[in-house]
Amino acid sequence: MKCIERIKYPEFDFKEYKASEGRHSVHDYPAMLHYLLVNHLIKNYSSENSLIYDPFCGSGVSIVESLKLNRKAFGTDINPLALLIADVRASNFETDRIRDVLDRFNIEWNNLTPDIPEVKNISYWFKDYVIKDLGKIRTFLRTVKDNEIFKFLLVVFSQTVRDVSNNRKGEFKRYRLSEEKLKQFTPNVRKTFISLVEKYLKIVETDIIPFTDFKLFLQDVRVSIPIKNVDLIITSPPYGDSKTTVAYGQFSSFSFDWLKGLNPYGDGDLKLDSLCLGGKKIKEQKELPSGHLYDALKNIEKIDEKRALEVYSFFYDYYLSIKQVVKTLNDNANVCFVVGNRTVKGIRIEMDFITAEFFESFGLTLENIFVREIANKRMPLKNSPSNITGKTSNTMLNEYIVIMRN
Ligand SMILES: C[S@@+](CC[C@H](N)C(=O)[O-])C[C@H]1O[C@@H](n2cnc3c(N)ncnc32)[C@H](O)[C@@H]1O
Incomplete structure (x- = not known):
């Protein structure tokens, strides 16, 4: 990996601002990006009328912010509820x-x-x-x-x-x-x-949206992506499998039940969690292009082989997603991936470096890694061995914004 210092960037903390203001407060959604961060990244890394794509668009923070800044926006997600929320947040109504x-x-x-x-x-x-x-x-x-x-x-x-x-x-x-x-x-x-x-x-x-050119697709990004000519990708992928990080399926399950047959983006059920990245365990490990991942896995394996395989399975899916995401990019396109470096069995997994190494293996160049402190993001307890429902933790204090160039 290109040798680079992580840069602490307090301007990105936005501690005094709520993460879900205005349109972003229409319906709850877990692990939302901070809209001010997204706004800043779009302004810095794209120009007006360009095409912004969020592969894990969730409730659509990057879609809404792109439209507000006169950019076209495409989003994909595997959760039909997320797409419905994103659609409504991004639309104007009579x-x-x-x-x-x-x-x-x-x-x-x-x-x-x-x-x-x-x-x-x-x-x-x-x-x-x-x-x-x-x-x-x-x-x-x-x-x-x-x-x-x-x-x-x-x-x-x-x-x-x-x-x-x-x-x-x-x-x-x-x-x-x-x-x-x-x-x-x-x-x-x-x-x-x-x-x-x-x-x-x-x-x-x-809060009127000035530009309404957006498209949302229900899509598993590990498989394929129906999008081309992207100028900028902004996203926050899952940080681990649904079982030990955010359970998007569980979160959406009551709505899935009651919206059955009504949501134009499709129905869903509790099985969604097993379709998210890392939802299925991979039996055999193939080599992935990341030294940092390899080091972390080796150390976790010494303590708990099964857990190491679960972590590997997540990153295998993550690698497949990045492989597809890269195919959507224009020459000179920028990529901003907002990730978290969590700890498993006491071993830190440097997802920012792993992300950079995966992208580099497809020919992109690492430009910067900015670090921001999370003030408003509600996260479930990530590192407890028991992963007790209902508890939140402060263990993940930083978010890492990995900037790559095609
Ligand atoms: C961190 S959330 C994104 C939140 C979003 N940035 C927002 O502001 O609302 C990650 C998203 O990845 C989606 N996801 C997980 N696995 C996926 C897959 N295989 N293909 C597409 N989306 C997936 C989840 O449904 C979830 O909405």
Whole structure:
């Protein structure tokens, strides 16, 4: 790897700013990029009208920021819920027409017959009256014919499902409220839905997107990517497999259940976690072009062979993704990968260096590695051997922004 010093860059910390302001606060999503960081990177590494691509676009922070800066934006993700959220965050709406639909919703509410999808352990995760009311919203949604309004309301419905479920609030994994808290938990489903419609309407009508040229694809980036002529890639990939880092499938599972058959980007289920990078263990290790990965694996193997294989499996998938991502780039394109260097079994995995080495193996040049302190990112407990649900940790204090050039 080209010898390079990591540069601490406090200008990228944005400690006094919330990570999810304005459009980025429409619907929760785990491990979001800080929008101010993305804004800065787009300005620095691309020009107006260029094409920006985020291979792991999640809820679409880089899509929204690209459009705001008059760039075209493409995104891919394996999670259909993420794409739906990104789509709505990146779109402008005729808000008066949404208000008309909301009026009709209020008029029809008492006469709606619930449409309740098949949900495993539904009564464990939702109170009976909540199930009925969510079913009524589902019935209403089916009557909304305008595609854009439908997507907007679907995102509202998805967040409503999260808010009125028996899951602990602010928890990304499935983790039920305590019996005591459950007794006091009596959410009003209709009111929750209406107040989220109003909240999101205010956001989308005050924060207009000036440029609306974007495309989103449901895609496993390890396999292929239907995109070409990219000028800049900005992304934050997963930092490890879903089991030990962020469980995107678990996070999305309640919404998957209730949005079944409705999301234009497709349905999903809990199996999503096994489709994310590192979701399946690879039996045999092939050599990957990274000395830093090799060193970390050797050390983890001495302590726990099985864990070393899990780490390898993640990085094998990560390598396959980078191989595909590189094919989308124009000559002289820039790449910004925002990664975290986590610790497994006490061994630090230098994902920033590994990322640089993978890209270098495809002919790109490492330009810089900037280090920022994470102030606002909520992460589940990463390094505990028990990976206890519900705990968050401060162990990953830095984010590394790896800048490569084609
Ligand atoms: C760190 S998150 C991205 C968050 C995003 N930057 C944002 O601001 O919302 C990583 C994303 O990678 C996606 N992902 C995981 N495995 C994938 C794969 N094989 N192909 C495409 N996307 C994948 C997950 O669904 C998740 O949305």
